[in-house]
Amino acid sequence: MIRNIHLSFKEELSDYLFITIGLLGYTIGFTCFQLPYQITTGGVAGAGAVIFYATGLPVHYTFFAVNIILLSIAIKILGLKFCMKTIYAVIMLTIFLALGQQGMYEFGQLNPGVYELSAQKLPKLLGDQSFMACVIGAALEGIALGIVFLNNGSTGGTDIIAAIVNKYRDVTMGQMMMFCDIIIISSSLFIPTGNIQNVLYGYCTLIISNLLIDYVMDRGRQSVQFLIFSEKYDIIAAEINKTGRGVTVLNGQGWYTKQDRKVLVVLAKKRESTNLFRIIKRIDSDAFVSQSKVIGVFGEGFDKIKVKAKKEKE
Structure with a gap:
Protein backbone atom coordinates (compact mmCIF):
# COMPACT_ATOMS: atom_id res chain seq x y z
CA MET A 1 0.00 0.00 0.00
CA ILE A 2 2.84 2.39 0.93
CA ARG A 3 4.59 1.58 -2.36
CA ASN A 4 1.50 2.60 -4.37
CA ILE A 5 1.25 5.92 -2.50
CA HIS A 6 4.90 6.71 -3.26
CA LEU A 7 4.42 5.85 -6.93
CA SER A 8 1.35 8.08 -7.08
CA PHE A 9 3.24 10.98 -5.48
CA LYS A 10 6.15 10.51 -7.89
CA GLU A 11 3.78 10.58 -10.88
CA GLU A 12 2.06 13.71 -9.58
CA LEU A 13 5.42 15.41 -9.02
CA SER A 14 6.48 14.47 -12.56
CA ASP A 15 3.24 15.94 -13.94
CA TYR A 16 3.80 19.27 -12.19
CA LEU A 17 7.45 19.39 -13.31
CA PHE A 18 6.60 18.85 -16.98
CA ILE A 19 3.62 21.22 -16.78
CA THR A 20 6.01 23.90 -15.51
CA ILE A 21 8.47 23.20 -18.36
CA GLY A 22 5.61 23.39 -20.85
CA LEU A 23 4.39 26.71 -19.45
CA LEU A 24 7.91 28.12 -19.67
CA GLY A 25 8.15 27.08 -23.33
CA TYR A 26 4.76 28.65 -24.05
CA THR A 27 5.89 31.91 -22.43
CA ILE A 28 8.99 32.07 -24.64
CA GLY A 29 6.98 31.52 -27.81
CA PHE A 30 4.29 33.99 -26.78
CA THR A 31 6.34 36.88 -25.38
CA CYS A 32 9.40 36.64 -27.65
CA PHE A 33 7.77 35.93 -31.02
CA GLN A 34 4.04 36.72 -30.86
CA LEU A 35 3.64 39.91 -28.81
CA PRO A 36 6.36 42.02 -30.53
CA TYR A 37 4.76 41.33 -33.93
CA GLN A 38 1.19 41.91 -32.67
CA ILE A 39 0.15 38.38 -33.60
CA THR A 40 -2.91 37.23 -31.66
CA THR A 41 -3.14 33.66 -30.43
CA GLY A 42 -6.18 31.84 -29.08
CA GLY A 43 -7.21 31.44 -25.47
CA VAL A 44 -7.33 33.97 -22.67
CA ALA A 45 -3.68 34.85 -23.33
CA GLY A 46 -4.77 35.84 -26.85
CA ALA A 47 -7.59 37.97 -25.45
CA GLY A 48 -5.07 39.58 -23.11
CA ALA A 49 -2.84 40.26 -26.11
CA VAL A 50 -5.67 42.06 -27.94
CA ILE A 51 -6.24 44.28 -24.88
CA PHE A 52 -2.47 44.85 -24.62
CA TYR A 53 -2.25 45.97 -28.26
CA ALA A 54 -5.19 48.34 -27.78
CA THR A 55 -4.45 49.79 -24.34
CA GLY A 56 -0.93 48.79 -23.29
CA LEU A 57 -2.24 46.83 -20.27
CA PRO A 58 0.19 43.92 -19.67
CA VAL A 59 -1.19 40.54 -20.71
CA HIS A 60 -0.82 38.84 -17.33
CA TYR A 61 -3.38 41.15 -15.67
CA THR A 62 -6.13 40.18 -18.10
CA PHE A 63 -5.04 36.53 -18.11
CA PHE A 64 -5.20 36.24 -14.32
CA ALA A 65 -8.42 38.24 -13.84
CA VAL A 66 -10.41 36.32 -16.47
CA ASN A 67 -9.14 32.95 -15.26
CA ILE A 68 -10.03 33.73 -11.63
CA ILE A 69 -13.64 34.34 -12.72
CA LEU A 70 -13.73 31.20 -14.89
CA LEU A 71 -12.12 29.05 -12.19
CA SER A 72 -14.64 30.25 -9.60
CA ILE A 73 -17.44 29.06 -11.87
CA ALA A 74 -15.63 25.85 -12.84
CA ILE A 75 -15.00 24.79 -9.23
CA LYS A 76 -18.73 24.98 -8.50
CA ILE A 77 -19.74 23.12 -11.67
CA LEU A 78 -16.85 20.71 -12.32
CA GLY A 79 -15.41 20.30 -8.82
CA LEU A 80 -12.10 21.20 -7.19
CA LYS A 81 -10.34 17.98 -8.32
CA PHE A 82 -10.79 18.93 -12.00
CA CYS A 83 -9.30 22.37 -11.37
CA MET A 84 -6.25 21.66 -9.15
CA LYS A 85 -3.63 21.50 -11.91
CA THR A 86 -5.42 24.26 -13.80
CA ILE A 87 -5.13 26.55 -10.75
CA TYR A 88 -1.41 25.76 -10.54
CA ALA A 89 -0.93 26.37 -14.28
CA VAL A 90 -2.82 29.68 -14.20
CA ILE A 91 -0.71 30.98 -11.29
CA MET A 92 2.58 29.86 -12.85
CA LEU A 93 1.71 31.14 -16.34
CA THR A 94 0.66 34.50 -14.88
CA ILE A 95 4.08 34.79 -13.23
CA PHE A 96 5.92 33.64 -16.36
CA LEU A 97 4.00 36.06 -18.60
CA ALA A 98 4.73 38.96 -16.25
CA LEU A 99 8.45 38.12 -16.14
CA GLY A 100 8.63 37.38 -19.86
CA GLN A 101 6.93 40.58 -20.98
CA GLN A 102 8.95 42.73 -18.57
CA GLY A 103 12.14 40.94 -19.59
CA MET A 104 11.49 41.60 -23.29
CA TYR A 105 10.77 45.28 -22.59
CA GLU A 106 14.01 45.70 -20.62
CA PHE A 107 15.98 43.80 -23.27
CA GLY A 108 14.75 46.27 -25.87
CA GLN A 109 15.73 49.23 -23.69
CA LEU A 110 19.21 47.81 -23.05
CA ASN A 111 19.84 47.37 -26.79
CA PRO A 112 18.66 50.65 -28.38
CA GLY A 113 19.02 50.70 -32.15
CA VAL A 114 19.89 47.00 -32.35
CA TYR A 115 16.32 45.75 -32.74
CA GLU A 116 13.26 47.37 -34.25
CA LEU A 117 10.72 48.05 -31.49
CA SER A 118 6.98 47.44 -31.69
CA ALA A 119 4.41 50.09 -30.76
CA GLN A 120 4.55 48.65 -27.22
CA LYS A 121 8.39 48.99 -27.09
CA LEU A 122 9.04 45.25 -27.42
CA PRO A 123 12.05 44.23 -29.57
CA LYS A 124 11.39 42.37 -32.82
CA LEU A 125 14.04 39.67 -32.57
CA LEU A 126 13.61 38.57 -36.20
CA GLY A 127 13.51 42.04 -37.74
CA ASP A 128 10.77 42.33 -40.34
CA GLN A 129 10.28 38.54 -40.64
CA SER A 130 6.73 38.48 -39.26
CA PHE A 131 5.87 35.13 -40.82
CA MET A 132 8.94 33.43 -39.33
CA ALA A 133 8.01 34.89 -35.94
CA CYS A 134 4.51 33.47 -36.42
CA VAL A 135 5.83 29.98 -37.28
CA ILE A 136 8.47 29.84 -34.52
CA GLY A 137 6.09 31.23 -31.90
CA ALA A 138 3.31 28.83 -32.92
CA ALA A 139 5.72 25.87 -32.91
CA LEU A 140 6.98 26.67 -29.42
CA GLU A 141 3.45 27.22 -28.13
CA GLY A 142 2.12 24.02 -29.72
CA ILE A 143 4.93 21.80 -28.41
CA ALA A 144 4.71 23.44 -24.98
CA LEU A 145 0.93 23.05 -24.68
CA GLY A 146 1.24 19.46 -25.90
CA ILE A 147 3.59 18.79 -22.97
CA VAL A 148 1.15 20.47 -20.56
CA PHE A 149 -1.87 18.49 -21.83
CA LEU A 150 0.13 15.24 -21.98
CA ASN A 151 0.77 15.57 -18.26
CA ASN A 152 -2.89 16.14 -17.39
CA GLY A 153 -2.52 19.91 -17.19
CA SER A 154 -4.50 22.83 -18.57
CA THR A 155 -3.85 26.55 -19.00
CA GLY A 156 -7.41 27.47 -18.09
CA GLY A 157 -9.31 30.02 -20.17
CA THR A 158 -11.11 28.53 -23.14
CA ASP A 159 -10.36 25.02 -21.79
CA ILE A 160 -12.63 25.79 -18.83
CA ILE A 161 -15.36 27.31 -21.01
CA ALA A 162 -15.25 24.27 -23.30
CA ALA A 163 -15.41 21.84 -20.36
CA ILE A 164 -18.43 23.64 -18.85
CA VAL A 165 -20.32 23.79 -22.16
CA ASN A 166 -19.44 20.15 -22.87
CA LYS A 167 -21.00 19.16 -19.54
CA TYR A 168 -24.43 20.51 -20.51
CA ARG A 169 -24.47 20.55 -24.33
CA ASP A 170 -23.64 18.02 -27.04
CA VAL A 171 -20.65 20.06 -28.23
CA THR A 172 -17.13 18.63 -28.11
CA MET A 173 -14.41 20.48 -26.20
CA GLY A 174 -12.37 20.76 -29.40
CA GLN A 175 -15.22 22.44 -31.29
CA MET A 176 -15.92 24.89 -28.48
CA MET A 177 -12.25 25.80 -28.04
CA MET A 178 -11.86 26.37 -31.78
CA PHE A 179 -14.96 28.60 -31.81
CA CYS A 180 -13.62 30.73 -28.92
CA ASP A 181 -10.14 30.98 -30.43
CA ILE A 182 -11.44 32.12 -33.84
CA ILE A 183 -13.52 34.88 -32.20
CA ILE A 184 -10.54 36.05 -30.10
CA ILE A 185 -8.17 36.15 -33.08
CA SER A 186 -10.73 37.86 -35.32
CA SER A 187 -11.37 40.54 -32.67
CA SER A 188 -7.81 41.85 -33.14
CA LEU A 189 -8.97 43.28 -36.48
CA PHE A 190 -11.05 45.90 -34.66
CA ILE A 191 -8.31 47.46 -32.53
CA PRO A 192 -6.60 50.67 -33.80
CA THR A 193 -3.40 48.85 -34.84
CA GLY A 194 -5.20 45.79 -36.19
CA ASN A 195 -4.89 44.61 -39.79
CA ILE A 196 -5.92 41.62 -41.87
CA GLN A 197 -2.32 40.38 -42.18
CA ASN A 198 -1.93 39.90 -38.43
CA VAL A 199 -5.33 38.20 -38.24
CA LEU A 200 -4.18 35.73 -40.90
CA TYR A 201 -0.96 35.18 -38.95
CA GLY A 202 -3.16 34.48 -35.94
CA TYR A 203 -5.07 31.81 -37.86
CA CYS A 204 -1.74 30.30 -39.00
CA THR A 205 -0.62 30.24 -35.37
CA LEU A 206 -3.83 28.47 -34.36
CA ILE A 207 -3.43 25.79 -37.06
CA ILE A 208 0.29 25.16 -36.48
CA SER A 209 0.00 25.04 -32.69
CA ASN A 210 -3.01 22.68 -32.79
CA LEU A 211 -1.23 20.32 -35.20
CA LEU A 212 1.83 20.22 -32.94
CA ILE A 213 -0.30 19.72 -29.81
CA ASP A 214 -1.83 16.63 -31.43
CA TYR A 215 1.58 15.42 -32.62
CA VAL A 216 3.20 15.73 -29.18
CA MET A 217 0.26 14.06 -27.44
CA ASP A 218 0.08 11.21 -29.95
CA ARG A 219 3.84 10.58 -29.65
CA GLY A 220 3.73 10.69 -25.87
CA ARG A 221 0.79 8.29 -25.63
CA GLN A 222 1.96 5.87 -28.30
CA ILE A 295 -3.43 2.66 -32.39
CA GLY A 296 -4.81 2.97 -28.90
CA VAL A 297 -4.78 1.19 -25.56
CA PHE A 298 -7.46 2.02 -23.01
CA GLY A 299 -7.84 0.91 -19.44
CA GLU A 300 -5.81 0.79 -16.23
CA GLY A 301 -2.29 2.10 -16.76
CA PHE A 302 -3.14 3.62 -20.15
CA ASP A 303 -5.67 6.14 -21.50
CA LYS A 304 -9.19 6.37 -20.15
CA ILE A 305 -12.14 5.55 -22.38
CA LYS A 306 -13.73 8.95 -23.01
CA VAL A 307 -16.73 7.96 -25.15
CA LYS A 308 -20.00 8.79 -23.47
CA ALA A 309 -22.19 5.73 -22.95
CA LYS A 310 -25.90 6.22 -23.52
CA LYS A 311 -28.04 5.44 -20.52
CA GLU A 312 -30.43 2.56 -21.09
CA LYS A 313 -34.07 3.43 -20.71
CA GLU A 314 -35.81 1.53 -17.96
Whole structure:
Protein backbone atom coordinates (compact mmCIF):
# COMPACT_ATOMS: atom_id res chain seq x y z
CA MET A 1 0.00 0.00 0.00
CA ILE A 2 2.84 2.39 0.93
CA ARG A 3 4.59 1.58 -2.36
CA ASN A 4 1.50 2.60 -4.37
CA ILE A 5 1.25 5.92 -2.50
CA HIS A 6 4.90 6.71 -3.26
CA LEU A 7 4.42 5.85 -6.93
CA SER A 8 1.35 8.08 -7.08
CA PHE A 9 3.24 10.98 -5.48
CA LYS A 10 6.15 10.51 -7.89
CA GLU A 11 3.78 10.58 -10.88
CA GLU A 12 2.06 13.71 -9.58
CA LEU A 13 5.42 15.41 -9.02
CA SER A 14 6.48 14.47 -12.56
CA ASP A 15 3.24 15.94 -13.94
CA TYR A 16 3.80 19.27 -12.19
CA LEU A 17 7.45 19.39 -13.31
CA PHE A 18 6.60 18.85 -16.98
CA ILE A 19 3.62 21.22 -16.78
CA THR A 20 6.01 23.90 -15.51
CA ILE A 21 8.47 23.20 -18.36
CA GLY A 22 5.61 23.39 -20.85
CA LEU A 23 4.39 26.71 -19.45
CA LEU A 24 7.91 28.12 -19.67
CA GLY A 25 8.15 27.08 -23.33
CA TYR A 26 4.76 28.65 -24.05
CA THR A 27 5.89 31.91 -22.43
CA ILE A 28 8.99 32.07 -24.64
CA GLY A 29 6.98 31.52 -27.81
CA PHE A 30 4.29 33.99 -26.78
CA THR A 31 6.34 36.88 -25.38
CA CYS A 32 9.40 36.64 -27.65
CA PHE A 33 7.77 35.93 -31.02
CA GLN A 34 4.04 36.72 -30.86
CA LEU A 35 3.64 39.91 -28.81
CA PRO A 36 6.36 42.02 -30.53
CA TYR A 37 4.76 41.33 -33.93
CA GLN A 38 1.19 41.91 -32.67
CA ILE A 39 0.15 38.38 -33.60
CA THR A 40 -2.91 37.23 -31.66
CA THR A 41 -3.14 33.66 -30.43
CA GLY A 42 -6.18 31.84 -29.08
CA GLY A 43 -7.21 31.44 -25.47
CA VAL A 44 -7.33 33.97 -22.67
CA ALA A 45 -3.68 34.85 -23.33
CA GLY A 46 -4.77 35.84 -26.85
CA ALA A 47 -7.59 37.97 -25.45
CA GLY A 48 -5.07 39.58 -23.11
CA ALA A 49 -2.84 40.26 -26.11
CA VAL A 50 -5.67 42.06 -27.94
CA ILE A 51 -6.24 44.28 -24.88
CA PHE A 52 -2.47 44.85 -24.62
CA TYR A 53 -2.25 45.97 -28.26
CA ALA A 54 -5.19 48.34 -27.78
CA THR A 55 -4.45 49.79 -24.34
CA GLY A 56 -0.93 48.79 -23.29
CA LEU A 57 -2.24 46.83 -20.27
CA PRO A 58 0.19 43.92 -19.67
CA VAL A 59 -1.19 40.54 -20.71
CA HIS A 60 -0.82 38.84 -17.33
CA TYR A 61 -3.38 41.15 -15.67
CA THR A 62 -6.13 40.18 -18.10
CA PHE A 63 -5.04 36.53 -18.11
CA PHE A 64 -5.20 36.24 -14.32
CA ALA A 65 -8.42 38.24 -13.84
CA VAL A 66 -10.41 36.32 -16.47
CA ASN A 67 -9.14 32.95 -15.26
CA ILE A 68 -10.03 33.73 -11.63
CA ILE A 69 -13.64 34.34 -12.72
CA LEU A 70 -13.73 31.20 -14.89
CA LEU A 71 -12.12 29.05 -12.19
CA SER A 72 -14.64 30.25 -9.60
CA ILE A 73 -17.44 29.06 -11.87
CA ALA A 74 -15.63 25.85 -12.84
CA ILE A 75 -15.00 24.79 -9.23
CA LYS A 76 -18.73 24.98 -8.50
CA ILE A 77 -19.74 23.12 -11.67
CA LEU A 78 -16.85 20.71 -12.32
CA GLY A 79 -15.41 20.30 -8.82
CA LEU A 80 -12.10 21.20 -7.19
CA LYS A 81 -10.34 17.98 -8.32
CA PHE A 82 -10.79 18.93 -12.00
CA CYS A 83 -9.30 22.37 -11.37
CA MET A 84 -6.25 21.66 -9.15
CA LYS A 85 -3.63 21.50 -11.91
CA THR A 86 -5.42 24.26 -13.80
CA ILE A 87 -5.13 26.55 -10.75
CA TYR A 88 -1.41 25.76 -10.54
CA ALA A 89 -0.93 26.37 -14.28
CA VAL A 90 -2.82 29.68 -14.20
CA ILE A 91 -0.71 30.98 -11.29
CA MET A 92 2.58 29.86 -12.85
CA LEU A 93 1.71 31.14 -16.34
CA THR A 94 0.66 34.50 -14.88
CA ILE A 95 4.08 34.79 -13.23
CA PHE A 96 5.92 33.64 -16.36
CA LEU A 97 4.00 36.06 -18.60
CA ALA A 98 4.73 38.96 -16.25
CA LEU A 99 8.45 38.12 -16.14
CA GLY A 100 8.63 37.38 -19.86
CA GLN A 101 6.93 40.58 -20.98
CA GLN A 102 8.95 42.73 -18.57
CA GLY A 103 12.14 40.94 -19.59
CA MET A 104 11.49 41.60 -23.29
CA TYR A 105 10.77 45.28 -22.59
CA GLU A 106 14.01 45.70 -20.62
CA PHE A 107 15.98 43.80 -23.27
CA GLY A 108 14.75 46.27 -25.87
CA GLN A 109 15.73 49.23 -23.69
CA LEU A 110 19.21 47.81 -23.05
CA ASN A 111 19.84 47.37 -26.79
CA PRO A 112 18.66 50.65 -28.38
CA GLY A 113 19.02 50.70 -32.15
CA VAL A 114 19.89 47.00 -32.35
CA TYR A 115 16.32 45.75 -32.74
CA GLU A 116 13.26 47.37 -34.25
CA LEU A 117 10.72 48.05 -31.49
CA SER A 118 6.98 47.44 -31.69
CA ALA A 119 4.41 50.09 -30.76
CA GLN A 120 4.55 48.65 -27.22
CA LYS A 121 8.39 48.99 -27.09
CA LEU A 122 9.04 45.25 -27.42
CA PRO A 123 12.05 44.23 -29.57
CA LYS A 124 11.39 42.37 -32.82
CA LEU A 125 14.04 39.67 -32.57
CA LEU A 126 13.61 38.57 -36.20
CA GLY A 127 13.51 42.04 -37.74
CA ASP A 128 10.77 42.33 -40.34
CA GLN A 129 10.28 38.54 -40.64
CA SER A 130 6.73 38.48 -39.26
CA PHE A 131 5.87 35.13 -40.82
CA MET A 132 8.94 33.43 -39.33
CA ALA A 133 8.01 34.89 -35.94
CA CYS A 134 4.51 33.47 -36.42
CA VAL A 135 5.83 29.98 -37.28
CA ILE A 136 8.47 29.84 -34.52
CA GLY A 137 6.09 31.23 -31.90
CA ALA A 138 3.31 28.83 -32.92
CA ALA A 139 5.72 25.87 -32.91
CA LEU A 140 6.98 26.67 -29.42
CA GLU A 141 3.45 27.22 -28.13
CA GLY A 142 2.12 24.02 -29.72
CA ILE A 143 4.93 21.80 -28.41
CA ALA A 144 4.71 23.44 -24.98
CA LEU A 145 0.93 23.05 -24.68
CA GLY A 146 1.24 19.46 -25.90
CA ILE A 147 3.59 18.79 -22.97
CA VAL A 148 1.15 20.47 -20.56
CA PHE A 149 -1.87 18.49 -21.83
CA LEU A 150 0.13 15.24 -21.98
CA ASN A 151 0.77 15.57 -18.26
CA ASN A 152 -2.89 16.14 -17.39
CA GLY A 153 -2.52 19.91 -17.19
CA SER A 154 -4.50 22.83 -18.57
CA THR A 155 -3.85 26.55 -19.00
CA GLY A 156 -7.41 27.47 -18.09
CA GLY A 157 -9.31 30.02 -20.17
CA THR A 158 -11.11 28.53 -23.14
CA ASP A 159 -10.36 25.02 -21.79
CA ILE A 160 -12.63 25.79 -18.83
CA ILE A 161 -15.36 27.31 -21.01
CA ALA A 162 -15.25 24.27 -23.30
CA ALA A 163 -15.41 21.84 -20.36
CA ILE A 164 -18.43 23.64 -18.85
CA VAL A 165 -20.32 23.79 -22.16
CA ASN A 166 -19.44 20.15 -22.87
CA LYS A 167 -21.00 19.16 -19.54
CA TYR A 168 -24.43 20.51 -20.51
CA ARG A 169 -24.47 20.55 -24.33
CA ASP A 170 -23.64 18.02 -27.04
CA VAL A 171 -20.65 20.06 -28.23
CA THR A 172 -17.13 18.63 -28.11
CA MET A 173 -14.41 20.48 -26.20
CA GLY A 174 -12.37 20.76 -29.40
CA GLN A 175 -15.22 22.44 -31.29
CA MET A 176 -15.92 24.89 -28.48
CA MET A 177 -12.25 25.80 -28.04
CA MET A 178 -11.86 26.37 -31.78
CA PHE A 179 -14.96 28.60 -31.81
CA CYS A 180 -13.62 30.73 -28.92
CA ASP A 181 -10.14 30.98 -30.43
CA ILE A 182 -11.44 32.12 -33.84
CA ILE A 183 -13.52 34.88 -32.20
CA ILE A 184 -10.54 36.05 -30.10
CA ILE A 185 -8.17 36.15 -33.08
CA SER A 186 -10.73 37.86 -35.32
CA SER A 187 -11.37 40.54 -32.67
CA SER A 188 -7.81 41.85 -33.14
CA LEU A 189 -8.97 43.28 -36.48
CA PHE A 190 -11.05 45.90 -34.66
CA ILE A 191 -8.31 47.46 -32.53
CA PRO A 192 -6.60 50.67 -33.80
CA THR A 193 -3.40 48.85 -34.84
CA GLY A 194 -5.20 45.79 -36.19
CA ASN A 195 -4.89 44.61 -39.79
CA ILE A 196 -5.92 41.62 -41.87
CA GLN A 197 -2.32 40.38 -42.18
CA ASN A 198 -1.93 39.90 -38.43
CA VAL A 199 -5.33 38.20 -38.24
CA LEU A 200 -4.18 35.73 -40.90
CA TYR A 201 -0.96 35.18 -38.95
CA GLY A 202 -3.16 34.48 -35.94
CA TYR A 203 -5.07 31.81 -37.86
CA CYS A 204 -1.74 30.30 -39.00
CA THR A 205 -0.62 30.24 -35.37
CA LEU A 206 -3.83 28.47 -34.36
CA ILE A 207 -3.43 25.79 -37.06
CA ILE A 208 0.29 25.16 -36.48
CA SER A 209 0.00 25.04 -32.69
CA ASN A 210 -3.01 22.68 -32.79
CA LEU A 211 -1.23 20.32 -35.20
CA LEU A 212 1.83 20.22 -32.94
CA ILE A 213 -0.30 19.72 -29.81
CA ASP A 214 -1.83 16.63 -31.43
CA TYR A 215 1.58 15.42 -32.62
CA VAL A 216 3.20 15.73 -29.18
CA MET A 217 0.26 14.06 -27.44
CA ASP A 218 0.08 11.21 -29.95
CA ARG A 219 3.84 10.58 -29.65
CA GLY A 220 3.73 10.69 -25.87
CA ARG A 221 0.79 8.29 -25.63
CA GLN A 222 1.96 5.87 -28.30
CA SER A 223 1.75 2.27 -27.11
CA VAL A 224 3.29 -0.98 -28.34
CA GLN A 225 2.42 -4.66 -28.13
CA PHE A 226 4.97 -7.40 -27.48
CA LEU A 227 4.59 -11.09 -28.34
CA ILE A 228 7.34 -13.03 -26.55
CA PHE A 229 8.20 -16.67 -27.28
CA SER A 230 10.64 -18.19 -24.78
CA GLU A 231 11.25 -21.37 -22.80
CA LYS A 232 11.87 -19.10 -19.81
CA TYR A 233 8.51 -17.37 -20.19
CA ASP A 234 7.68 -17.64 -16.47
CA ILE A 235 10.86 -15.83 -15.37
CA ILE A 236 10.41 -13.14 -18.04
CA ALA A 237 6.75 -12.65 -17.06
CA ALA A 238 7.66 -12.28 -13.38
CA GLU A 239 10.36 -9.69 -14.13
CA ILE A 240 8.10 -7.65 -16.43
CA ASN A 241 5.38 -7.74 -13.80
CA LYS A 242 7.79 -6.13 -11.32
CA THR A 243 7.95 -3.04 -13.57
CA GLY A 244 4.23 -2.48 -13.07
CA ARG A 245 3.14 -3.86 -16.44
CA GLY A 246 0.72 -6.75 -16.75
CA VAL A 247 1.48 -9.89 -18.74
CA THR A 248 -1.00 -12.26 -20.41
CA VAL A 249 0.04 -15.87 -21.05
CA LEU A 250 -1.47 -17.56 -24.10
CA ASN A 251 -1.32 -21.23 -25.06
CA GLY A 252 0.27 -21.79 -28.46
CA GLN A 253 1.52 -24.63 -30.63
CA GLY A 254 4.39 -24.66 -33.10
CA TRP A 255 3.05 -25.91 -36.45
CA TYR A 256 6.34 -27.51 -37.49
CA THR A 257 7.30 -29.09 -34.15
CA LYS A 258 3.72 -29.68 -32.98
CA GLN A 259 4.96 -28.79 -29.49
CA ASP A 260 2.90 -26.76 -27.05
CA ARG A 261 4.46 -23.52 -25.86
CA LYS A 262 3.53 -20.39 -23.96
CA VAL A 263 3.28 -16.95 -25.58
CA LEU A 264 3.53 -13.77 -23.51
CA VAL A 265 1.48 -10.74 -24.54
CA VAL A 266 2.53 -7.37 -23.09
CA LEU A 267 1.07 -3.92 -23.76
CA ALA A 268 3.32 -1.01 -22.80
CA LYS A 269 4.16 2.61 -23.53
CA LYS A 270 6.64 3.06 -26.36
CA ARG A 271 9.12 4.72 -24.00
CA GLU A 272 9.17 1.49 -21.93
CA SER A 273 10.27 -0.66 -24.90
CA THR A 274 14.01 -0.42 -24.24
CA ASN A 275 13.61 -1.55 -20.64
CA LEU A 276 11.48 -4.53 -21.70
CA PHE A 277 14.03 -5.60 -24.31
CA ARG A 278 16.76 -5.43 -21.67
CA ILE A 279 14.77 -7.69 -19.35
CA ILE A 280 14.13 -10.23 -22.11
CA LYS A 281 17.75 -10.25 -23.32
CA ARG A 282 19.12 -10.62 -19.80
CA ILE A 283 16.96 -13.68 -19.11
CA ASP A 284 16.87 -15.34 -22.54
CA SER A 285 18.99 -13.84 -25.32
CA ASP A 286 17.54 -16.42 -27.76
CA ALA A 287 13.91 -15.43 -27.13
CA PHE A 288 11.78 -14.67 -30.19
CA VAL A 289 10.16 -11.25 -29.78
CA SER A 290 7.66 -9.42 -31.98
CA GLN A 291 6.97 -5.72 -31.34
CA SER A 292 4.19 -3.78 -33.06
CA LYS A 293 2.55 -0.38 -32.71
CA VAL A 294 -1.06 -0.19 -31.58
CA ILE A 295 -3.43 2.66 -32.39
CA GLY A 296 -4.81 2.97 -28.90
CA VAL A 297 -4.78 1.19 -25.56
CA PHE A 298 -7.46 2.02 -23.01
CA GLY A 299 -7.84 0.91 -19.44
CA GLU A 300 -5.81 0.79 -16.23
CA GLY A 301 -2.29 2.10 -16.76
CA PHE A 302 -3.14 3.62 -20.15
CA ASP A 303 -5.67 6.14 -21.50
CA LYS A 304 -9.19 6.37 -20.15
CA ILE A 305 -12.14 5.55 -22.38
CA LYS A 306 -13.73 8.95 -23.01
CA VAL A 307 -16.73 7.96 -25.15
CA LYS A 308 -20.00 8.79 -23.47
CA ALA A 309 -22.19 5.73 -22.95
CA LYS A 310 -25.90 6.22 -23.52
CA LYS A 311 -28.04 5.44 -20.52
CA GLU A 312 -30.43 2.56 -21.09
CA LYS A 313 -34.07 3.43 -20.71
CA GLU A 314 -35.81 1.53 -17.96
